[in-house]
Amino acid sequence: MAEQNVPIQRMTIIRTLLLFLAWFNQFLSMNGYSPLPxxxxxxxxxxxxxxxxxxxxxxxxxxxxxxxxxxxxxxxxxxxxxx
The missing domain is CATH 1.20.5 (Single alpha-helices involved in coiled-coils or other helix-helix interfaces)
Structure with a gap:
């Protein structure tokens, strides 16, 4: 079966960005910064x-x-x- 060029779904991109944001938030919290005011x-x-x-x-x-x-x-x- 030939591999098709299927684009990444928008929700996959949004979930991935939110995951990176959550990890960045966790990193800041672990280092004593309050990322949320x-x-x-x-x-x-x-x-x-x-x-x-x-x-x-x-x-x-x-x-x-x-x-x-x-x-x-x-x-x-x-x-x-x-x-």
Whole structure:
């Protein structure tokens, strides 16, 4: 099978950049620098809010057929007696 020239997906690049950013942040923290200009309490509240927001959106999206494709597949499965 011939190797195809498939471009790197955008999300792969974003995940890789975020990974490098996380490692750089960890390096700064280990060397005594505070890379984020927030207090510990502000950071904790912000992370908690972000996690709550992301999980809420993810749960809502996964439990509801939002896209046309999802709705049609649900109808197909119901027609086959699977759901």
């Amino acid at each position: 927030f207090s510990d309490q502000e950071l904790e509240v912000g992370v908690s809010m972000l996690v709550t927001f992301v999980v809420s959106i993810w749960t809502w999206w996964k439990n509801n057929d939002i896209t046309k494709k999802a709705r049609s597949r649900t109808e197909y499965l119901k027609g086959k007696g699977i759901m």
